Amino acid sequence: MIGLRLLLTAVLSLAAVAAQAQTFPSKPIRLVSPFPAGGPNDAVARIAARAMQARLGQTVVVENIGGAGGTLGARAVVNAPPDGYTLLLVSVANNWGTQPVLYKLGFDPLKALAPVASFVTDKQIIVAHPGVPFRNAPELVAHAKANPGALNYGAPIGIGPHFLMELFKIKSGARIQHVPYRGSGPIITDVIAGQIQLMMAGKSVLLPLVQSGRLRAIAVAASKRWGELPDVGTLVEAGYLDAAYDTIYGIAAPMGTPAAVIETLNAAINDGLRTDEVRASLDKLGIDPTISTVAEFNALVAAEAPRWAEVVRVTGIKAGE
Numbered sequence: 001m002i003g004l005r006l007l008l009t010a011v012l013s014l015a016a017v018a019a020q021a022q023t024f025p026s027k028p029i030r031l032v033s034p035f036p037a038g039g040p041n042d043a044v045a046r047i048a049a050r051a052m053q054a055r056l057g058q059t060v061v062v063e064n065i066g067g068a069g070g071t072l073g074a075r076a077v078v079n080a081p082p083d084g085y086t087l088l089l090v091s092v093a094n095n096w097g098t099q100p101v102l103y104k105l106g107f108d109p110l111k112a113l114a115p116v117a118s119f120v121t122d123k124q125i126i127v128a129h130p131g132v133p134f135r136n137a138p139e140l141v142a143h144a145k146a147n148p149g150a151l152n153y154g155a156p157i158g159i160g161p162h163f164l165m166e167l168f169k170i171k172s173g174a175r176i177q178h179v180p181y182r183g184s185g186p187i188i189t190d191v192i193a194g195q196i197q198l199m200m201a202g203k204s205v206l207l208p209l210v211q212s213g214r215l216r217a218i219a220v221a222a223s224k225r226w227g228e229l230p231d232v233g234t235l236v237e238a239g240y241l242d243a244a245y246d247t248i249y250g251i252a253a254p255m256g257t258p259a260a261v262i263e264t265l266n267a268a269i270n271d272g273l274r275t276d277e278v279r280a281s282l283d284k285l286g287i288d289p290t291i292s293t294v295a296e297f298n299a300l301v302a303a304e305a306p307r308w309a310e311v312v313r314v315t316g317i318k319a320g321e
Contacts, residue, residue: 024084024261028059031251033089034073035156036066038185040122040202044249045089047281048119051272052265062089066182069158069319070094071103078112082256084265088113092248093160096301097308102158102319110305111255115297116262117269118250118290120282122202124164124221126235127210129194137172137219137238140198144174151176153198154187158319160247161200163308164221164235166315171240191215202247204285221245228286245311248290248304250297266294 029052033045042064049060065073073088074095080086088095096109126137134140144151155162157180169176176198181187184201191199192214200221207228209215217229223236223244235241251269253262272278273289282289292300 024264025056025058027085028061029056029085029087031060031062031087031089032073032077033062033064034066034070035064036183036185037064038188038205039183040204040247041070041089041091041183041249042185043204043285044120044122044287047278048089048249048251048269048272050281051275051278052268055268055271056264069099069103069156071099071105074099074109074113075105075107077252078107078254080254082114082254082258084253084257084261086254087116087265088252090115090250090252091160092118092250092301092304093245093308094158095252096305098158098160098163098312101309101312102317110301113252114255114257114262115294115301116251116253117266117294118248118292118297118300119269119273120204120249120287121290122204122247122249122285122287123226124161124200124245124247125203125206125210125229125232126165126168126198126200126218126221127191127206127215128198128218129191129196130213130216131194132197132216134218135216136233137168137235137240140218141172141174141240144172144176148175149177151198152179152196153177153200154179154181154190154196155199155201156181156183158317160245160308163311163315163317164241164245165200166317167311168235168240170315188215202287204287207286208284226286245308248300250290250292262294266297 033041035041045062049062053060077088134143187199210217217232222234270291
């Protein structure tokens with residue numbers, strides 16, 4: 001009798017999951033961006049929300065939950081019901097690579113966050129206030145060595161640009177002070193105002209500011225120069241990085257979200273990335289669409305996470321809880 005009840009319970013549970021998948025989505029979806037508004041995460045999240053919304057027939061609301069290197073937003077999603085209605089804008093480097101090493105999360109991202117789909121690949125660039133007395137990476141290094149500790153750069157603790165700037169300092173010997181911030185938006189404001197001299201962040205938010213002359217491009221964290229900035233050298237060609245470290249953004253859901261719901265979301269995201277409207281939005285930011293199946297995104301996470309964990313070890317960066 002007990003066995004029959006267990007079997008019946010299992011059948012009913014599977015039926016409920018199947019019914020949910022068939023009707024999904026039946027209400028608005030929340031997409032958490034784990035950094036304040038105004039930075040690359042926020043820009044990408046809003047494009048992703050519009051792309052999903054148009055194909056799912058439901059409102060997708062972006063909610064910025066910043067703080068603790070993006071871990072507060074991740075925790076909010078991990079603790080949400082695994083039903084597909086609460087999603088996280090993830091950076092593969094941050095969420096699966098560096099955060100598990102840096103922070104006492106209380107959860108394992110590899111077991112708590114289910115990859116849904118990759119979305120875009122953003123590239124990193126070092127920019128400066130236009131009034132600084134250097135125009136490229138070698139000149140920056142020379143100035144920093146001649147004036148040790150006089151230069152400051154802003155970055156949230158424990159995210160990709162923080163690690164890349166520290167790698168750059170290790171390889172070049174430049175002494176530049178790190179000033180912690182909660183997100184890229186306030187850093188941009190302070191660099192433009194001359195409160196600090198330098199920052200590294202995504203092409204998605206910095207390229208328009210460089211092109212308008214409000215910021216000066218110093219170097220790109222790439223192996224090849226960008227078509228938009230052909231005169232700006234790369235940190236790889238200058239010998240300050242061994243390889244390119246791009247930021248791959250995607251969408252994740254709480255682990256346990258039904259596979260059919262994840263596949264529905266994956267299809268909506270990929271369909272959005274194929275449209276002229278979304279491609280035009282990405283082109284304005286200079287970032288590349290990155291289409292993947294669920295399995296391909298899982299494989300990408302598995303490949304990139306150890307690479308970024310090694311960067312944590314090399315730089316020796318520490319963070320709080």
